[in-house]
Amino acid sequence: MRFNFKLILNILGILLIFNGIFMLLCLPFSIYYREAWWHLAASGGITALVGGIMTVSTRKNTNKELKKKDGYLIVTLGWLIMSFFGTIPYLLSGSIPDLTNAFFETISGYTTTGASIINNIEGVPKGILFWRSLTQWIGGMGIIVLAVAILPILGIGGMQLFVAEAPGISPDKMKPRIKEVAKRLWFMYLGLTIAETILLTLGGMTFYDAINHSLTTMATGGFSTKNASVAYYESAYIQYVIIVFMFLAGTNFTITYFGLKGKFRKAWDNEEFRNYFFITLILSISISFFVFSSKWESFEKSFRDSLFQVVSVITTTGFVTADYTAWAPFLTIIFFLLMFMGASAGSTAGGIKVVRHTLLFKNSFLEMKRQLHPSAIIPVRLNGIAVSRDITYNVLAFIMIYLLVYGVGVFLLSFTGEEFDTALGAVATCLGNIGPGLGAVGPVNNFHDITGFGKWLLSFLMLLGRLELFTVLMLFNKNFWQKV
Amino acid sequence: MRFNFKLILNILGILLIFNGIFMLLCLPFSIYYREAWWHLAASGGITALVGGIMTVSTRKNTNKELKKKDGYLIVTLGWLIMSFFGTIPYLLSGSIPDLTNAFFETISGYTTTGASIINNIEGVPKGILFWRSLTQWIGGMGIIVLAVAILPILGIGGMQLFVAEAPGISPDKMKPRIKEVAKRLWFMYLGLTIAETILLTLGGMTFYDAINHSLTTMATGGFSTKNASVAYYESAYIQYVIIVFMFLAGTNFTITYFGLKGKFRKAWDNEEFRNYFFITLILSISISFFVFSSKWESFEKSFRDSLFQVVSVITTTGFVTADYTAWAPFLTIIFFLLMFMGASAGSTAGGIKVVRHTLLFKNSFLEMKRQLHPSAIIPVRLNGIAVSRDITYNVLAFIMIYLLVYGVGVFLLSFTGEEFDTALGAVATCLGNIGPGLGAVGPVNNFHDITGFGKWLLSFLMLLGRLELFTVLMLFNKNFWQKV
Numbered sequence A, B: 001m002r003f004n005f006k007l008i009l010n011i012l013g014i015l016l017i018f019n020g021i022f023m024l025l026c027l028p029f030s031i032y033y034r035e036a037w038w039h040l041a042a043s044g045g046i047t048a049l050v051g052g053i054m055t056v057s058t059r060k061n062t063n064k065e066l067k068k069k070d071g072y073l074i075v076t077l078g079w080l081i082m083s084f085f086g087t088i089p090y091l092l093s094g095s096i097p098d099l100t101n102a103f104f105e106t107i108s109g110y111t112t113t114g115a116s117i118i119n120n121i122e123g124v125p126k127g128i129l130f131w132r133s134l135t136q137w138i139g140g141m142g143i144i145v146l147a148v149a150i151l152p153i154l155g156i157g158g159m160q161l162f163v164a165e166a167p168g169i170s171p172d173k174m175k176p177r178i179k180e181v182a183k184r185l186w187f188m189y190l191g192l193t194i195a196e197t198i199l200l201t202l203g204g205m206t207f208y209d210a211i212n213h214s215l216t217t218m219a220t221g222g223f224s225t226k227n228a229s230v231a232y233y234e235s236a237y238i239q240y241v242i243i244v245f246m247f248l249a250g251t252n253f254t255i256t257y258f259g260l261k262g263k264f265r266k267a268w269d270n271e272e273f274r275n276y277f278f279i280t281l282i283l284s285i286s287i288s289f290f291v292f293s294s295k296w297e298s299f300e301k302s303f304r305d306s307l308f309q310v311v312s313v314i315t316t317t318g319f320v321t322a323d324y325t326a327w328a329p330f331l332t333i334i335f336f337l338l339m340f341m342g343a344s345a346g347s348t349a350g351g352i353k354v355v356r357h358t359l360l361f362k363n364s365f366l367e368m369k370r371q372l373h374p375s376a377i378i379p380v381r382l383n384g385i386a387v388s389r390d391i392t393y394n395v396l397a398f399i400m401i402y403l404l405v406y407g408v409g410v411f412l413l414s415f416t417g418e419e420f421d422t423a424l425g426a427v428a429t430c431l432g433n434i435g436p437g438l439g440a441v442g443p444v445n446n447f448h449d450i451t452g453f454g455k456w457l458l459s460f461l462m463l464l465g466r467l468e469l470f471t472v473l474m475l476f477n478k479n480f481w482q483k484v
């Protein structure tokens, strides 16, 4: 057999069981708020049951070996099957009655994109809304393992480069390593979520709102329980707390780990982190001067709005405290360009990522040098270490394919009749897992009125972006399905 | 001495002498149309005189050797110095009284971009207008030599790949090779220009308009003598003639050479040519169905408008017979994407070029295969021949830098307050040497109202795009100025 389908099904079954259990975790909120709770109970039951059947029926498995190809298949199918079963609470409760919209909302959750089709979020039952936030948190958990442990082994888009420790793990050490890394980072992920919940509650948020926003902050997801997103909370304290946690969620988790252990030097020595920090800082300050001079609110408010929006877009979270597309044409353009940045690799952020841009930028300069000295071998250096040509090539190919997919996405979406800025913004924000786009899908609008075809296309692009392109695109390559 | 400045000055001087002579070639039209002719005479005189002084004062030159670095410097300075002296007819005649606008119009000519700041083209004296067309034709002449003979030797952006014959010329054979290639291709360039002039005159155009449009067609320049561009001529015959010659001007000149010699098989075997042909055909037919179904003009008119616009944008000519931004939002988007295509390498077209896209596309697929088989060496094949990894790398770097420059360009232009579509379109059209953009600089508008800063920025981008980026960017690299 080419693929170890039995083991693949077994693993997918386990994922579904966990997914079902997570659905049941929403029940307390349904019960507390005296809502109909059977939708969630049934959804959880069905999902866990299907998962259970899949797992049990494939448990007699002598072949425990997973090949690289199995890895690609598990990751893509895992995200897809979760997204299909994740629609059940929406469909059963009638909060989102049709599959296209429900699937869009769910995959937007699991991919931590946060693009929404719900017009009146505050009208959705609290239990269902908690499920919505939870899909992002689950997605974020998945991403951490994926980015730090799985993708480097699969050799995707130069990801092996971005893991701060132990590069070049051999596939046979894959399983113990995933377990160890996952445990440590999930613990941190959970800890930060709890910390943010406490801090937000202290700022006067209800516990329910605090936990929802914390789940979606740490996942850089951006689903809110309010129609106006974080703009609903006028408290400067709350907004600064969210800014800090968005920034942390966009930081490489192994670097945050060093930071929490007091090894600040090690964190600061990381080139990607420094660039991520300075890009955020410089952009926020520049924009705040403009906002201040044009709106004449207090400088603190101008700075906070600018900082919040820059951090929200660069970390691909997508929370909104101000409509940046209404500030000025030039800011719309800058935020559009920022959608292609992405925060750090090894975080829950989507997009291209700062480290790839760093490599691209440095390599572009060196390319000139290489042309002047064609026979010399001039490698790109990152954190003082020469990056192999293979990895550099891989990173360039990643960025190219990202932009190629972007172009094809815009091309296809254009047929649905969307306007220029809407089409360009929608594809950028979905592929980059950000959330709000431009025009008709801008920060104060949503994706409700996109056509059905458009929604399935954008759902696919969210998945592509989230799984670092190659993982998904690989399955469309005939070599993948060939016997070797 | 690091640079052979004496010889560089000598060559630039010769360029200026020719430039002056070309200005004097406009005099017959001034005289025939009974316009003030002394502006052109004085301009030509001054330019040739300065060129003469430069050449004569540097003629005692024992060092005849030109290094690679000298090559870069000559190309960039050549285009710049021509553009500065090329403004004199506009400034002296008062047709364009200020330097910013005059320089924009002139460099738009020499780079064969065709972006214009003149509001009433038909009000400009015929002699000056002929000079305007001639700048594009001269620019096109320069590009042919550059693309086919100089850039491959300088190793720019994989250009060595795109020369159909004799790859890998050694620098010492540079001079005789340039002369030989230039002679043959210029002869063809001149011949095609004359042929088009005759065919257009036969279609009822005045000789003056025919020669102007032929000069700017063959250069894929797109300057017209009419405010409405080619839409002025409602003759289907005239528009089809221009379509054919635009397509030819966007074809690799060595392939056209084979074609003219009857070696059609050799032309058809070229992958870039086939892709260029099919992209044009498929896009034109698809769009014409849409235009037909929405406007219900005759199908022939719908097809002709679509074909004309597609050929005009893909060849980066920029002539206009219909405002494609008014057809439908999705067509605006498609034409915007098409601005990044570019026709064939080795033609007078600007932009990224079909061959680079072909390589990128193929390489993207192979990158998946490489990840499945990390130890295998899997080269990209073009025209059946394996492309070296160095060249592939070089091409990818070119596309990346193109898009990076695009992003930075949009970023900088956004500060001038242009709207989203205007900024994105203006930078795309100038960097790609096309001419018309979107929004306020769309097909039925011009660049008159762009700010001064914006005009200098766009002028720089035209030069960057025209000289295949590296040639110019190289000069900003500190390594370039270092002693080796």
Ligand SMILES: [K+]
Residues within 6 Å of the ligand: A112, A113, A114, A220, A221, A222, A316, A317, A318, A433, A434, A435
């Ligand atoms: K997001």
Ligand SMILES: [K+]
Residues within 6 Å of the ligand: B112, B113, B114, B220, B221, B222, B316, B317, B318, B433, B434, B435
């Ligand atoms: K042009």
